[in-house]
Amino acid sequence: MMYRTLRSALYFAAAVVAVAGGAQAATTGSVNLSGSIGQSCNLTVSASGNTGLNLANTATATSVTTVTEACNDKLGYNVTLVTTNGTTTGLFKGPSGNTDTLAYTVTYNGAAKTFAASSSQITTAAARTAPGGVAKTLAISYTGNSALNADTYTDTLTLTMTAN
Numbered sequence: 001m002m003y004r005t006l007r008s009a010l011y012f013a014a015a016v017v018a019v020a021g022g023a024q025a026a027t028t029g030s031v032n033l034s035g036s037i038g039q040s041c042n043l044t045v046s047a048s049g050n051t052g053l054n055l056a057n058t059a060t061a062t063s064v065t066t067v068t069e070a071c072n073d074k075l076g077y078n079v080t081l082v083t084t085n086g087t088t089t090g091l092f093k094g095p096s097g098n099t100d101t102l103a104y105t106v107t108y109n110g111a112a113k114t115f116a117a118s119s120s121q122i123t124t125a126a127a128r129t130a131p132g133g134v135a136k137t138l139a140i141s142y143t144g145n146s147a148l149n150a151d152t153y154t155d156t157l158t159l160t161m162t163a164n
Contacts, residue, residue, distance in 0.1 A: 037072065039072065039073055039163055040070070040071070040072050041070070041071035041072070041073060041077050041161050041162070041163045042070055042071075042161065043067055043068070043069060043070075043079065043159050043160075043161050044067070044068040044070070044133070045065050045066075045067055045159065046065055046066040046067070046068070047064070047065045047066070050062070050063075050064040050065070054144070055092060055102055055142070055144060055145065055148060055153055056144050056145065056146035056148070057144040058142065058143050058144040059104075059140065059141055059142055059144070060141045061107055061139045061140075061141055062139055062140055062141065063137050063138070063139045064138055064139060064140055065137075065138050066135050066136065066137055066138070067079075067108075067135070067136050067137075067138055067159060068132075068133040068134065068135045068136075069123060069125075069129060069133050069134050069136065069161060070129050070132065070133030070134075071125070071128055071129050071133075071161065071163060072128050072129075073128055073163040073164060074127065074128055075126070075127075075163070075164040076124075076125040076126040076127050076128065076163075076164045077123070077125050077128075077161055077162060077163050077164055078121060078123060078124050078125070078161070078162050078164065079121070079122050079123035079159055079160070079161050080119055080120065080121050080122065080159070080160045080162075081106065081108070081113065081115075081119070081120045081121075081122045081138075081157055081158070081159055082118055082119045082120075082157070082158045082160070083115060083118050083119075083155055083156075083157055084118075084155055084156040084157075084158070085101070085154075085155045085156075086103065086115060086118060086155065087115065087117060087118050088114070088115050088116065089103040089104060089105055089115060090103065090104040090105070090106055090115070090140060090155055090157065091103055091104070091155055092104065092142075092153035092154065092155050093153060093154065093155065094148075094149060094151040094152070094153050095151065095152070098149050098151050100148045100149045100151070100153075101153075102142055102145055102148060102153060103142065104140045104141060104142035104155075105140065105141050105142070106120065106122075106138065106139070106140055106157075107137075107138075107139045107140075107141070108122040108123070108136060108137070108138055108139075109122075109123075109136035109137060110137070122159075123136075125164075126164070138157070
């Protein structure tokens, strides 16, 4: 009986050695890693506009807001400015029944911008911005006109950023 137990133990040990001999430790190994960053392009307008403009007095390069452009797209981005009332310039308009208007021009980051069909491409960037973005001043100029009807004149400028 002892012989049978010893023989079974030897067979078991031989089987363990045979199995273990086939699984040897490697000397090198590798782990594949990957990660991603989503595209993020956005505009921050620091003020909702300048509602206290005196249209009877001439204004030159009057700052109406600061815009921060931030985009992490390596190919860059574009920013477009659209005027609600104008076509080739910005245009202050009175409410219904008042036909008086006052045209104005726009500068963005110190450069004069022109409108075509109410739109102006104000930024064309071929690379991403630095972290935190780029702050730019939006300013307007106009020739005051005290002969306008007494009223409130408005326009809305809409900025849109698109990645390249």
